[in-house]
Amino acid sequence: MTDTYNRSGASPPKSKTGVPEDRSSSAGSKIVEPTYEGDFVLDGSLPLECGHSLVCPTLHYAVYGRLNAARDNAVLICHALSGSALVGSWWPEIFAPGAVLSLEHDFVICINMLGSCYGSTGPGAVNPETGQSYGPDFPLVSVRDNVRAQARLLDSLGIRRLRLVLGASIGGMQALDWTILYPDRMERALVIGVTPLSAMGLALNHLQRQAILHDPEWSGGRYLPQRPPRRGLALARQIGMISYKSAPLFDERFGRNPNRTGEDPWAADGKCGGLTGGRFDIAGYLDYQGQRFIERFDANAYLAILRAMDTWDPLRGYASPQEAFGRIEARLSFVGISSDWLFPAEEVRRFAEAILQAGARVDYREMKSDHGHDAFLAEQAELVRLLQ
């Protein structure tokens, strides 16, 4: 998810300054460097909900600030689909002085999800049992599986209890699962812009998955690293992008303008004859986002995390909402984003309400933004204000 749009040769009237990675749009906000970034290898195997297990998986993580002697100042941040452990790079404003976190007092940990391509074990990693990379055999690693693995990493750091666990999108799914699976291990939890995926959300993920699976270069998931399914992944990203943004934002930024590179949508002939013309600006933007994404993300990792997102259901395995949500001890805050149509604010509010009714301490706040789901990245300063 990204807000950055600064194509070379273009003069974007309303876009923000580009950053090398398009995970943040916070023009001017400086990247926060981690105190430490490294790998934790789980001892033995990680049993998975699907029945399989991962043998000695690696969790790549980053920490910011210092753990105090009492080990009671830890905060866990869970990243979204295409994020990494480097939360200081994609969410720098959350560290703003006087904001949600304080690097003077807090010890912030962010752990790359299993299935990802940013250091933790994913489809591109070597399966120690076969000596080959997992590829399409990478098992379903659910959100819960991730949370259980994260708990083992915290154990190894001697962190029994978190001051706060927070995340947006699939990061929020992890944060909520933390409160249910380990109710006595955190004081507060903050869940931003998320509910279990609706039918429309599942539809959007299905379309993205199809885009990758239809690319002949995908080769059943056994593509060579130098020959990945670029077009399929780029199209998947483009489909994702329309769900991360909002129609009003697109209208304001792009409207019906021809692509800023000077193409003519009314041209008699485009690259493919009369059936295509020059692009509109929104099309140029989406193509650009697709191209940026394939430089930094892996198609199988994308599929792995889509699946974790699709299958997330915090009630699964519990007899009732009361049995699941009644476990929660943390003070829980939800944030809905007014223009989010992937996870509509009203749905987030209702989800929070259902958890409240099951007996948990829950509050709900709404972030007013035209940025859609992406607002948690695109308008970090606003988010921070709301959370104070």
Place this chain on the structure above:
Amino acid sequence: MTDTYNRSGASPPKSKTGVPEDRSSSAGSKIVEPTYEGDFVLDGSLPLECGHSLVCPTLHYAVYGRLNAARDNAVLICHALSGSALVGSWWPEIFAPGAVLSLEHDFVICINMLGSCYGSTGPGAVNPETGQSYGPDFPLVSVRDNVRAQARLLDSLGIRRLRLVLGASIGGMQALDWTILYPDRMERALVIGVTPLSAMGLALNHLQRQAILHDPEWSGGRYLPQRPPRRGLALARQIGMISYKSAPLFDERFGRNPNRTGEDPWAADGKCGGLTGGRFDIAGYLDYQGQRFIERFDANAYLAILRAMDTWDPLRGYASPQEAFGRIEARLSFVGISSDWLFPAEEVRRFAEAILQAGARVDYREMKSDHGHDAFLAEQAELVRLLQ
């Protein structure tokens, strides 16, 4: 656009009875047979806005009822993207007694759009100048070009003035262009669920276009009829489908249910290993719609009509809205659909308001429906009630 969902082997609890063609969802409503269905070949060439021309293009059309002696009882219905001239098959309830039309009194004409694959000249037709099929060389035939061609067909029938011209979606674009291009040739016009495409609409069309262009079988548009870009067209249709329907409808019909054929989204392994599982019901529905569509539609025709839709701007070539909309003499009615997110009702209302302010006689009505853009097909009886 379709509402039909009756996959073989499935027991759809909330779906309606299938019809052979998935353009209509009107369970129980009988197809209305045309009085005549045939071809009209334009004499000479049709000059196009893009600068090219079509030599002796064919317009395939269907008529219902009888033209009276005064030739003043004609109604023109303009079809949507994947529709055909057979309006009695995809919009039968519009003919319901006491409804908008009366087959006793009206003479209804529906003309297949140029660019389509249902009988009028499109990319699959033979270019008389080359003896080869147009393929990707089929020129941009705009909505206006279509309207000008339609006027020549009406001329040939001796129809000077229409009682009514109406259409939904790109059919509504044609209806409005009729009122601007030929202000003295109709009494009334009815434009349903349409405005010029917003940036989000252009984005959705771009994604659909990419899905087709990325399919290696597309072969630069020169695919053989027996080897079309099936997967690309199916994915394009699926992307279209999410924009024709609404999130509440998807939630009500499919929710987070596993696919009704018995697949398990939580299965350890799907067809492609652990990266895919069984489908959710919404995914099964979209796949089904994609498969149905490739049996009946052509990829290049789809691209041709997407382009006509993208480039539609009734103000293009006019100095001001006054100059364009001020030409309108017809009594003009707009209908917005409450749950339409491709052409939001509020945008339709504003569009109608702008035309009103330019001096035309305009009214606006809103159709309450959960069916999204597709409501004009899915809830025909409701539409008819609203129009009475």
